[in-house]
Amino acid sequence: MNLSLLLIVPLITALGILPAKGLKQVRAIAMAGAAVQFLLCGFLLFAYLQERASGNTAAFLFEDDYSWYAALNIHYHIGVDGISIAMILLTAFVVLAGVLVSWKMEKMNKEFFFLLIFLSLGAYGYFISLDLFTLFFFLEVAVIPKFLLIGIWGSGKKEYSAMKLALMLMGGSALVFVGLAGVYFNTDVNGAHSFDITQLSAVNIPVDVQELFFPFAFIGFGVFTALFPFHTWVPDGHSSAPTAASMFLAGISMKLGGYGCLRVATFLMPAAAHEYSPIIVALSCIAILYGAFATMMQTDLKYINAYSSVSHCGFVLLGIGMLTKTSIDGAVLQMVSHGLMTALFFAVIGMIYERAHTREVARLGGLLKVMPFISTVFVIAGLCSLGLPGLSGFVAEMTVFMGSWENADSYYRIATILSCASIVVTAVYILRATGKVINGPIVDKTHLSFTDASWNERLAAGLLIVGVLIIGITPFLLKDLINPGTAAIMTKILGVIK
Amino acid sequence: MLNDFLILMKQELLVTVIIFLLLFKKVSGREWSNVSLMNFVNVLLVINLVSGFFMQQTGTLFGDMFRSSELLSFEKNLLSLGTLIISLQSYNWLKDHKHVAEFYMLLLSTLLGMFFMLSSNNLLMFYLGLELSTIPLAALANFDLDKKKSSEAAFKMIISSAFSSGLLLFGISLLYGTTGTLSFGEIPAHISGTPLQVFSFILLFAGFGFKISAVPFHLWTADVYEGAPVAVTSYLSVISKGAILFVMVSVLYNVFTPLSGTWYNMVFLISLLTIITGNLFALRQENIKRFLAFSSIAQVGFILIGISGQSVDGTASVIYFVLIYIFSNLAAFGVVNLVSALTGKENIDDYRAFYKTNPLLSWVLAIALFSLAGVPPTAGFFGKFFLFLAGAAKGNYLFIAIAALNMIISFYYYLRIIKAMFMDANDRPIPKLETSFSPKASLFICVAGIVVTGLASGGYAYIHSLLK
Numbered sequence: 001m002n003l004s005l006l007l008i009v010p011l012i013t014a015l016g017i018l019p020a021k022g023l024k025q026v027r028a029i030a031m032a033g034a035a036v037q038f039l040l041c042g043f044l045l046f047a048y049l050q051e052r053a054s055g056n057t058a059a060f061l062f063e064d065d066y067s068w069y070a071a072l073n074i075h076y077h078i079g080v081d082g083i084s085i086a087m088i089l090l091t092a093f094v095v096l097a098g099v100l101v102s103w104k105m106e107k108m109n110k111e112f113f114f115l116l117i118f119l120s121l122g123a124y125g126y127f128i129s130l131d132l133f134t135l136f137f138f139l140e141v142a143v144i145p146k147f148l149l150i151g152i153w154g155s156g157k158k159e160y161s162a163m164k165l166a167l168m169l170m171g172g173s174a175l176v177f178v179g180l181a182g183v184y185f186n187t188d189v190n191g192a193h194s195f196d197i198t199q200l201s202a203v204n205i206p207v208d209v210q211e212l213f214f215p216f217a218f219i220g221f222g223v224f225t226a227l228f229p230f231h232t233w234v235p236d237g238h239s240s241a242p243t244a245a246s247m248f249l250a251g252i253s254m255k256l257g258g259y260g261c262l263r264v265a266t267f268l269m270p271a272a273a274h275e276y277s278p279i280i281v282a283l284s285c286i287a288i289l290y291g292a293f294a295t296m297m298q299t300d301l302k303y304i305n306a307y308s309s310v311s312h313c314g315f316v317l318l319g320i321g322m323l324t325k326t327s328i329d330g331a332v333l334q335m336v337s338h339g340l341m342t343a344l345f346f347a348v349i350g351m352i353y354e355r356a357h358t359r360e361v362a363r364l365g366g367l368l369k370v371m372p373f374i375s376t377v378f379v380i381a382g383l384c385s386l387g388l389p390g391l392s393g394f395v396a397e398m399t400v401f402m403g404s405w406e407n408a409d410s411y412y413r414i415a416t417i418l419s420c421a422s423i424v425v426t427a428v429y430i431l432r433a434t435g436k437v438i439n440g441p442i443v444d445k446t447h448l449s450f451t452d453a454s455w456n457e458r459l460a461a462g463l464l465i466v467g468v469l470i471i472g473i474t475p476f477l478l479k480d481l482i483n484p485g486t487a488a489i490m491t492k493i494l495g496v497i498k
Numbered sequence: 499m500l501n502d503f504l505i506l507m508k509q510e511l512l513v514t515v516i517i518f519l520l521l522f523k524k525v526s527g528r529e530w531s532n533v534s535l536m537n538f539v540n541v542l543l544v545i546n547l548v549s550g551f552f553m554q555q556t557g558t559l560f561g562d563m564f565r566s567s568e569l570l571s572f573e574k575n576l577l578s579l580g581t582l583i584i585s586l587q588s589y590n591w592l593k594d595h596k597h598v599a600e601f602y603m604l605l606l607s608t609l610l611g612m613f614f615m616l617s618s619n620n621l622l623m624f625y626l627g628l629e630l631s632t633i634p635l636a637a638l639a640n641f642d643l644d645k646k647k648s649s650e651a652a653f654k655m656i657i658s659s660a661f662s663s664g665l666l667l668f669g670i671s672l673l674y675g676t677t678g679t680l681s682f683g684e685i686p687a688h689i690s691g692t693p694l695q696v697f698s699f700i701l702l703f704a705g706f707g708f709k710i711s712a713v714p715f716h717l718w719t720a721d722v723y724e725g726a727p728v729a730v731t732s733y734l735s736v737i738s739k740g741a742i743l744f745v746m747v748s749v750l751y752n753v754f755t756p757l758s759g760t761w762y763n764m765v766f767l768i769s770l771l772t773i774i775t776g777n778l779f780a781l782r783q784e785n786i787k788r789f790l791a792f793s794s795i796a797q798v799g800f801i802l803i804g805i806s807g808q809s810v811d812g813t814a815s816v817i818y819f820v821l822i823y824i825f826s827n828l829a830a831f832g833v834v835n836l837v838s839a840l841t842g843k844e845n846i847d848d849y850r851a852f853y854k855t856n857p858l859l860s861w862v863l864a865i866a867l868f869s870l871a872g873v874p875p876t877a878g879f880f881g882k883f884f885l886f887l888a889g890a891a892k893g894n895y896l897f898i899a900i901a902a903l904n905m906i907i908s909f910y911y912y913l914r915i916i917k918a919m920f921m922d923a924n925d926r927p928i929p930k931l932e933t934s935f936s937p938k939a940s941l942f943i944c945v946a947g948i949v950v951t952g953l954a955s956g957g958y959a960y961i962h963s964l965l966k
Contacts, residue, residue: 068955069955069958069959070955070959071811071814071958071959071962072811072884072887133883136883137874137875137879138874140873140874140879141874141875143873144868144873147913147916148916148920151917151920151921152920152921158921159917159921159922162917162921163910163913163917166909166913167906167909167910167913170905170906170909171903171906174899174902174903174905174906175899175902175903177883177886177902178890178895178898178899178902181886181887181890181895181898182890182895184887184890185890185891185893212895216899
């Protein structure tokens with residue numbers, strides 16, 4: 001199949017929104033576009049599995065390669081492996097759910113849906129890129145829509161959060177750029193410089209170059225995925241954003257960084273990844289624990305989920321830093337799982353906020369009595385976050401722990417144990433918040449008049465829950481999907497360890 | 499001979515013809531309405547631009563004083579394009595002005611000067627062109643005749659340009675003293691890196707630095723930009739800078755090749771200084787013209803990174819960036835020009851809630867600012883990326899990293915304006931502006947340029963092919 005379709009559909013949708021008039025038309029076009037894209041991604045998965053089943057063992061499938069800036073050897077080179085397909089599917093789920101929960105967005109609806117679709121365009125492009133220039137291009141495409149979405153439609157100290165997010169992500173991009181330029185100029189691919197990921201991975205980048213530029217690339221991408229101490233944009237950004245943007249930010253945007261750390265930093269520069277692994281592990285361990293404890297102190301539902309995102313994304317980086325096959329599998333699983341789970345959580349928090357106009361835990365209570373559906377979804381999201389077996393969180397975190405434990409070194413063992421311990425803290429804050437908000441007495445009599453979820457909210461939540469359940473109950477499907485991709489990365493890593 | 503003369507100098511001749519037409523019109527004393535005069539000139543400028551694309555030929559004239567090539571024609575076309583855009587944008591401002599014909603005469607004289615400067619193959623010719631392009635600009639800066647600030651700007655400008663011309667002349671005479679020639683072709687063979695030659699190079703470089711307002715020669719910029727009419731400000735910041743940058747690249751790369759080690763260090767230091775100073779000053783500006791002045795100082799710093807690359811890619815990236823810079827900066831100035839001409843408001847605070855009343859103009863300004871900030875998918879991203887890449891080729895990664903991190907600061911101040919337009923509330927926003935055809939057309943050209951030049955790689959490939 002032609003992968004460029006994944007870019008064309010959102011582009012047409014976004015352009016189609018421009019002449020539309022009124023909320024009804026706008027959301028219908030956005031919905032149609034997101035649905036078509038969703039089906040397209042489903043078809044992509046199907047086509048991919050079929051290719052693999054027919055014995056195609058190429059590293060990347062459905063490749064397309066056009067020369068873009070010939071003088072600099074920059075190509076528009078796209079292709080997918082299992083990891084990218086997993087991320088693309090995640091994006092399709094979250095975008096569709098995001099459009100659904102924004103069904104009643106009255107304020108400047110045309111601009112809102114335009115930016116939302118445009119944002120998804122950046123994510124799709126990013127995940128299919130096999131050229132570092134294209135990848136970098138799409139990474140930055142996503143920054144401006146985020147800034148505008150938070151700044152215009154957000155709540156609380158929105159301008160501050162939007163600015164902080166945009167600047168920190170821009171800083172991350174700047175670091176990524178230095179890393180990419182270093183790799184470009186210091187690698188000889190058939191007598192030329194190249195940005196092509198497949199070509200770069202085939203030649204071995206000199207070790208001293210890796211040592212110098214790996215930190216730039218890893219920290220740069222790390223900023224996107226809340227690498228400690230560059231995580232500070234996460235709580236503010238997620239909490240101030242409107243519901244759909246929060247879902248997108250936590251669900252997909254943070255995964256851009258994790259994917260980059262894996263695909264660019266670790267895959268292309270395995271020797272340096274091996275060398276810096278203790279530092280990565282230490283930083284991600286801090287992020288996990290710090291995020292968990294910081295969540296304990298939060299009283300705003302969105303802040304709770306935002307800080308817990310810092311903690312959960314720490315697992316992604318921990319999995320990458322541990323450099324074993326299982327742990328990297330776990331990191332990818334955690335990216336997908338956290339993406340779905342946190343989008344679900346933000347969606348349900350948005351539903352509650354729309355009705356109660358507060359997100360303070362203390363001012364909510366007994367919602368199960370008035371809104372059974374929303375409350376149930378809330379509980380499911382919470383349980384997934386704390387890692388209940390049967391839901392995706394358990395699978396992902398368990399895999400990361402098991403993979404980490406494969407490192408016999410006591411330093412890594414201690415880090416693993418410490419990270420494991422964070423689960424207890426997670427359980428505390430999740431159960432406490434759930435208990436207060438869902439169960440218990442109703443704190444405000446006006447809450448009795450709340451209506452339960454409307455059809456679009458039910459659909460959005462249902463969609464994400466299905467995703468969470470599929471991964472939770474049949475994790476082997478996803479593991480098989482990503483296996484060739486992570487195996488290729490692992491081969492590169494094992495090549496330098498031994 | 500006559501054929502050569504006509505073909506090689508066709509752009510210069512055309513501009514001269516336009517100036518003379520305006521002169522005859524003025525002398526004949528028949529009154530034209532401002533609008534028809536402007537339309538007349540705009541049509542002539544379009545002809546000038548279009549004709550630039552035909553019959554491009556390489557050759558020299560007047561005993562090697564004047565040269566022309568496809569690359570030079572292209573660079574001249576860029577300047578003609580910019581002038582046309584500015585002319586279209588000045589519609590609202592010039593409509594009721596008493597001296598439209600004079601405005602165009604002065605404007606085109608500077609353009610003619612730039613053409614000669616670009617085509618010069620000799621330091622004397624270069625100096626002649628430079629002066630012809632500078633002195634009318636000072637008169638133009640004074641074109642808001644009833645505003646005191648405008649005269650102040652003109653005065654500051656004439657003094658600082660006279661000073662920088664003095665430096666240039668001193669440098670040229672020293673160079674002549676040590677090499678015995680003024681011809682660009684012959685100088686490199688005579689440069690051996692003696693202290694006197696290095697000194698003369700520094701003087702020349704300082705002269706250039708003044709014109710492109712690189713730090714520490716930038717002090718005149720903000721005041722002149724603020725005082726001068728918006729049209730002149732945009733001309734100064736885009737066209738005049740662009741022309742000097744083109745010449746600078748060719749002089750540094752072709753004439754001072756033997757001193758490349760020396761000038762690399764100089765360009766590198768001045769580039770960092772320029773970026774940082776421009777950025778820090780732009781942070782606190784309240785007047786949008788001053789703000790754009792400092793942001794354009796920072797942009798020049800980024801362009802110097804490309805120059806420091808000392809490669810074909812470096813030259814290509816500089817010319818390419820100037821092309822994008824013409825579109826981006828003129829789109830921003832176009833909106834500022836409209837607002838200033840119709841409401842007289844020039845403060846950033848006035849732009850609060852601009853989106854509520856003028857959504858389309860806000861988007862134009864936003865796209866222009868995104869392009870200046872270097873955010874994809876606008877062309878600015880590509881321009882900046884290639885500049886940085888050209889600079890990184892030298893292997894000085896510390897330099898590149900500092901410059902790249904400076905993008906954060908520049909990002910902040912561009913976003914500040916976006917925030918004012920889209921997010922802030924305002925009791926007395928700028929009312930809905932009625933725009934006429936000319937400004938609309940100019941903004942459309944700019945936005946189309948910003949969107950297309952980056953995503954379609956043809957422009958860069960063309961520039962690259964010209965350099966080979």
